[in-house]
Amino acid sequence: MTDLDAIRSVALRHAGRGSPAMPRLHLFRIDTPTDAAGLIYDPVVCLVLQGTKRTFIGDGALQYGPGECMVVAAEVTAMGQVCEASTDEPYLALNLLLDAAVISAVLLEMDRLPEARIRSGYGVSKADPRLLEAWRRFAELLDRPDEVRVMAAHLEHELMFRLLMGQQGGLLRQIAGADSRLSHIRRAMAWVRQHYAENLSIGAMATVAGMSSSVFHRRFKAVTGVSPLQYQKHIRLHEARRRLVTERAEAATVGYAVGYESASQFSREYKRLFGAPPRRDADALQPASKDGP
Helix, strand or coil, rough: HHHHHHHHHHHHCCCCCCCCCCCCCCEEEECCCCCCCEECCEEHHHHHHHHEEEEEEECEEEEEECCCCEECCCCEEEEEEECCCCCCCCCCEEECCCCHHHHHHHHHHHCCCCCCCCCCCCEEEEHHHHHHHHHHHHHHHHHHHHHHHHHHHHHHHHHHHHHHCCCCCHHHHHHHHCHHHHHHHHHHHHHHHHCCCCCCHHHHHHHHHCHHHHHHHHHHHHHCCCCCCHHHHHHHHHHHHHHHHHHHHHHHHHHHHCCCCCCHHHHHHHHHHHCCCCHHHHHHHHHHHHCCC
C-alpha cells in the first residue's frame, strides 16, 4: 500500500466524524460533482486524495487531483468546484489550516533562506514521496487520538519542513515573515475586510500596506488574482450572502448594508458571482444552514 493509499483509508474512516483533537485539520468527502461556488480561503494546505477539484481565482483556473497539494498563503476569494466524484469513488481531501507560528518555529531550525519573489498567493504542485510520508504519519494520528497531545506538534513540524523544502516553500516562508512582502499585502487585505462597506480608494489601501499605489496594485493582484477593488466587491458579496442566509433579510436591505447604492447593481453582481439572484440563492442554501456545513 502506498502512502497515498494509506492516507485515503484514514480519510474514508474519519470523514464526516470531525476531529476535535486536531481542530485545524479538516477532512472532506463529496460524493457527486458540484457547481462552482464562491468561497474565501484562509491560509491552508490541501492534499487531494481522490477525485479532482478545480479552483478559479481571478482570471485563472487551477485543476488538481490525487497526490497534488494546493497551498494558499493569503485570504483570497475564489470559486471552487469538484469535477470528479461518485459514491463509489468520492472526492477526498485533507485541509490543514496554516499556523504562522508553527512555520516560524520550523524556519528557526533551518538554514536561512532568501525571501521569495511574490508571484501569487497560491500554488499547486505534486507531493513528493517524503511529503506524502509526512502527511501519512500526521493523518494516522486520527486513529490514535490518545497520542495527539504529544505527537501532533512534532508531526506537524515535520510536515511543514517538507512543505518548506518543496515547490511551495516560498509561499510558506512569506506567511511566517512578519515583515515580508506578503505580510504587507495581507495587512491591507485584513483592512479591506474590516472596512468593506466603505468607499475605499487604492491610495488608502496602499498606505495601509506601506507601498506606493502602483506597486501595491501590482503586488495585490499578483497575490490574490484580482484587483484591490474587485477583492472588496467579493468580500461585500460574501458578507451579503451570509446575511441573506442567516438573517433572512430583504435583498435590497442587505445590499445597502454591505455598501451598494443600487439594488439592481447589487443583484446583478451577486448573480454573476453566485449564479442566482440573491433571494433565490439564499433560499436554496437555507436547509444547509440549518443542518450545518
